[in-house]
Amino acid sequence: MSRARLTELRGPGVRPRSLDARALAALAANPGCRRRALLDGAGIDKGALAQALGSPASYGQSQFALIRGNAFEARVKADGGTELLRLLHERLAPGTPPPGPEEIAAPDLSAAGPEGRAARTALALREATAAGGWALLDHPMLVLDVAGSPAYVEPDAVVVHPDGGWTVVEIKSFPMIDGSADAAKVGAAARQAAVYVLALEQVAEHAAAHTGRAVRVRDRALLVCPKDFSNLPAAAAVDVRKQLATTRRQLARLTRVEEIAAALPEGTTFDLRLTDDGRTPTRPPEELAEAVEAVGAAYAPECLAACELAFHCRKRSRQxxxxxxxxxxxxxxxxxxxxxxxxxxxxxxxxxxxxxxxxxxxxxxxxxxxxxxxxxxxxxxxxxxxx
Incomplete structure (x- = not known):
């Protein structure tokens, strides 16, 4: 789809909203929803849209949980990732000594914009693989094609092994009590990790061609959580093969964004027409509702935990x-x-x-x-x- 058409759907001057792995996993779980595919593909803020429609979403992390999660992640990655690599060895390579801080490379991944960061990440992965040592990539940027549009996703970390293997690391703030965590939360983390593995597989093909080495994206992710009720980290290896196969199949089923947009009435836009301070929408809710209803949805009760527009879709479905x-x-x-x-x-x-x-x-x-x-x-x- 052309950038001009995407801009028309969002509204002039509206920056596109990035599509993260959690949203991608939810989109893959409901591939028949053309409404979500279009809105996510065009980078439209569904939360602000739901607020303007009078059906705001009521889920998401609290500010306290975000602050706690960021503090825990910083602790896990402290000292050059020594503790993180120790946990990885403990769960994925028992019996072998973990590398010391001086043996762990930490490439700089800073670049301008998501495209630049994705290119810098791909280069860092190739260089680390060719070097044949340990490397810890902190918040790398990966790109994945979703319904004909690029989606940029950012895992917490990716570890490069000396043998050319790559492992996705997910760091969560929910507790791991007596060695196990809430099954539903672990499942959600596995679905997110599967999105990262899928994006890494595309980079791995190019890395293998450039380095001449065998590159393998491991299908077991490392999940790191607080131990019991403390702030100490504990880890578990999570097999994501099932989630990976499901995500790959469901994303392939998504209708391309340009096909959905082509079926819309002429002039359809989801622009909220915000005031100068960028806070208050001035477009009548009836116009917005008409634009939203022009795109077919596939509502299910599971959407309430994964989509900002779920309450609006539920109200329409009940009506x-x-x-x-x-x-x-x-x-x-x-x-x-x-x-x-x-x-x-x-x-x-x-x-x-x-x-x-x-x-x-x-x-x-x-x-x-x-x-x-x-x-x-x-x-x-x-x-x-x-x-």
Whole structure:
């Protein structure tokens, strides 16, 4: 898609919002949502858009959690990454001595803009691999093609091994108690790590060609968390092969951004028309809602934990009586029945033409069982006592 069209969608003078690995993982988990694919691909701030629509998102990290997480990450990476490399050896290479601070290279990754930082990261990875030693890349910038648009992602760290292996490091602030952490949070971290591994694989192909060495992006990421209720770091190796395969498949299914934009009505834009101070939108919510509704969505209750527009989409889904609001599992079971009204009508109907539809047969059976249960309950109800 041309930069001019992206600028038109965002609005003149609006800087594009970067797409991080968490958003990419959520996008890959719902590849059928054209709305999110377009908004994320165009770099539109979905949080500000939801606020202007009157359905603000209510999730995200608190300021305290961000400060605590940054302080913990700084502690893990202190002294040139000595503690981080010790944890990596402990979990991924037990029995071998970790390198000393003087053996760990820390290349400078500073450059202008995300494109410059991504190019500098690729160069640093090639140089570190060719050198055949240990290297710790702090917050490298990687690029990944998503629906025809580049997405820049930034892992907490990437470690280059002397044998040419690359390991993704994820540093989180949730605790690891007695050697294990919350399964849902670990799963989310694994999905993020899979995005980084996928982006690194593209760099690894070029690095192998330039260095003449075998380069392997390891499919086990290192997850570092606070130990128990302290600020001491603990680590675990997380196998991301399943998440990697899922993410690769789902991203490949995404419709390209230019195809979605081409189907929009002429002049469609998501510009909020902010005041001079950049804080207050002046565009009527009705116009914004019309622009948003011009792009198809694939709402599911899981979106509430992953998308800023989820509350707006849920409200629309409920207004339309869409069965998607009940969950993907329910939607899959109902086959061609798309609304709650259709489901209730099918459950109450006696149309002989629908007897071959397993969803309709199941609904009729459920309705009959419910009627029997209500009749049985009514027959056992005690007679009212007159006083």
């Amino acid at each position: 339309e009586g869409a069965v998607e609001a009940l969950g993907r599992g329910v939607r899959g079971e109902l086959g061609g029945l798309g609304t709650v009204e259709e489901v209730l009508a099918a459950a109450a109907s006696t149309d002989a033409d629908q007897v071959d539809d397993p969803a309709v047969l199941a609904l009729r059976r459920a309705a009959a069982l419910r009627a029997q249960a209500l009749a049985a309950a009514a027959s056992r109800a005690p007679e009212p006592v007159c006083r």
